[in-house]
Amino acid sequence: MNFWLAVFRQAGRNLRQTWMSQLMTFLTVSLSVLIFAFFYLVYTNTIGASDKLSEEIRLIVYLNEEPGPEMQQQLIRKINNFDDTEEIRFVSKQEAYDRFAAQLGDDSDVLDGMPKDFLPASIEVVPLQTLRGFSEIKLFSEYLAKLPGSEKVQYGQEWMERFYYFTQLLTIVVLLSASLLILTATFMVSYTIRLTIMGRQDELELLKLVGATNSYIRTPFLLEGILQGLMGSLIGLSALYALFRWITLHFTDPGLLNMFHFNFLQPVIIAAIILTSIGLCTLGSFTSIQKFLKV
Amino acid sequence: MVEMIKVSRNYGTDIKALTDISLTIDTGEMFFLIGRSGAGKTTLLKLICNMETPSNGLIEVAGYNINNLKGKKLAHLRQKIGVAYQDFKLLNNRTVAENIAIAMEVSYKKPLAIRQTVRDLLLQLQLTDKHNTITEELSRGEQQRVALARAVANSPRLILVDEPTGNLDANTTERVMNLLSRRNKAGATIVIATHDPSIYQKGNHRVMELRDGTIHSLTRSKAS
Numbered sequence A: 001m002n003f004w005l006a007v008f009r010q011a012g013r014n015l016r017q018t019w020m021s022q023l024m025t026f027l028t029v030s031l032s033v034l035i036f037a038f039f040y041l042v043y044t045n046t047i048g049a050s051d052k053l054s055e056e057i058r059l060i061v062y063l064n065e066e067p068g069p070e071m072q073q074q075l076i077r078k079i080n081n082f083d084d085t086e087e088i089r090f091v092s093k094q095e096a097y098d099r100f101a102a103q104l105g106d107d108s109d110v111l112d113g114m115p116k117d118f119l120p121a122s123i124e125v126v127p128l129q130t131l132r133g134f135s136e137i138k139l140f141s142e143y144l145a146k147l148p149g150s151e152k153v154q155y156g157q158e159w160m161e162r163f164y165y166f167t168q169l170l171t172i173v174v175l176l177s178a179s180l181l182i183l184t185a186t187f188m189v190s191y192t193i194r195l196t197i198m199g200r201q202d203e204l205e206l207l208k209l210v211g212a213t214n215s216y217i218r219t220p221f222l223l224e225g226i227l228q229g230l231m232g233s234l235i236g237l238s239a240l241y242a243l244f245r246w247i248t249l250h251f252t253d254p255g256l257l258n259m260f261h262f263n264f265l266q267p268v269i270i271a272a273i274i275l276t277s278i279g280l281c282t283l284g285s286f287t288s289i290q291k292f293l294k295v
Numbered sequence B: 001m002v003e004m005i006k007v008s009r010n011y012g013t014d015i016k017a018l019t020d021i022s023l024t025i026d027t028g029e030m031f032f033l034i035g036r037s038g039a040g041k042t043t044l045l046k047l048i049c050n051m052e053t054p055s056n057g058l059i060e061v062a063g064y065n066i067n068n069l070k071g072k073k074l075a076h077l078r079q080k081i082g083v084a085y086q087d088f089k090l091l092n093n094r095t096v097a098e099n100i101a102i103a104m105e106v107s108y109k110k111p112l113a114i115r116q117t118v119r120d121l122l123l124q125l126q127l128t129d130k131h132n133t134i135t136e137e138l139s140r141g142e143q144q145r146v147a148l149a150r151a152v153a154n155s156p157r158l159i160l161v162d163e164p165t166g167n168l169d170a171n172t173t174e175r176v177m178n179l180l181s182r183r184n185k186a187g188a189t190i191v192i193a194t195h196d197p198s199i200y201q202k203g204n205h206r207v208m209e210l211r212d213g214t215i216h217s218l219t220r221s222k223a224s
């Protein structure tokens, strides 16, 4: 009990003596937590959205003529040769026409006079949930294009490609901001603590002479690191939450929101970020203590 | 309490601050170290409190070979040794009370007890009105007494005092010596390095004179 009293008193003195650099460190740590958590949030939401979108992926193979029942069986076998599928559905010319007409609704009269078979027959292939990577879908589509009678394969390749590169880019940004966080947390904290230690050399010497134990001298500095990590991550995450709330309140465009259902970071992730920052800051203070507080 | 066997301390190759000192100081003794400036008094005290390590020889304090002690054990032994340094080693930007409290804080004394002890000591040393003064602003004589107060604050078993009365008038000197005598009567072993004959001539104490780092004489002062 008295030990902790002494430790807190000492840590308080440290904070008072070097509050300028402490504040700087604290701000840097919060800012880098904010930057990292922001990109991570964007990343998880993008991944979430892409998962949702890929649930709706279907490849449409347009055929140059209506396949007979035998031909259908053959095609199904060939498609399943490449990989098992969730579903394979044949759409005849008639069905395509009906569907189109239904989509037009009241305007369906524009179709009057058109031949009922002007739309091509097609196969709708829903790939297995496991086959969801961009490159796999691409391979699959190339395979489907080589099927007998296949005219053209469509699966929204353009947005998929963009989305794919966007998530690649995001991954890099997340990794970069993670390294930024690691660097700032450890180096800044280790630097300020070194500053404190240097500025109090006399006192630390004296403490040793009057019989202060190692833990009496060191624990306040470790505590300082823990505190920097805790406060920095809490403030950084709170700022992110405020930003998140502001964005969801001000950009309530229903279309966008429905497609990208924005979620805040999960509690597990929040806890992980806080613990990691604490760990990194403690590591920073520990290295300084090891280097400059030889006992 | 203190046992030294053939202890030497050299600085570099040519300066021999102490040579072949063998000495036993009993528990409960009040022991005086004299000798002209540069004789090695401060060096001897620093060796006893493990602030310096001997170049040669063995030093035992309270049964421990003090130079083999490390970490917690050394810290705990140091808590039992109070030292008033010749250069005081006060923290200049702290108040008198804070400076004295440090010695007790490291052994986790209760804040209330610390405050009480500080007040008592300041009263005994006539420094009550300086309780919240920054030590930098004190006179040398006042700083000297603060250093002494810090040395005795934690009720150490061994008290080492380097020049306790150098800057003090006769009356204040007497107060300081009374404080040390009380501690001595309560069982503390006390070693005092001094130039001031008046403080050891009155009692019945052993007095050791150093000359150029060796023991010149070891006599007993007789109350006259």
Ligand SMILES: Nc1ncnc2c1ncn2[C@@H]1O[C@H](COP(=O)(O)OP(=O)(O)OP(=O)(O)O)[C@@H](O)[C@H]1O
Residues within 6 Å of the ligand: B011, B015, B016, B017, B035, B036, B037, B038, B039, B040, B041, B042, B043, B044, B086
């Ligand atoms: N850190 C040091 N480096 C080099 N020489 C030193 C050091 N400390 C002390 N000495 C030398 O050791 C000798 C003894 O010094 P010491 O301080 O023990 O003398 P003293 O008896 O305490 O003198 P005074 O009465 O003036 O305080 C001196 O010649 C001094 O110059």
Ligand SMILES: [Mg+2]
Residues within 6 Å of the ligand: B041, B042, B043, B086, B162
């Ligand atoms: Mg001296």
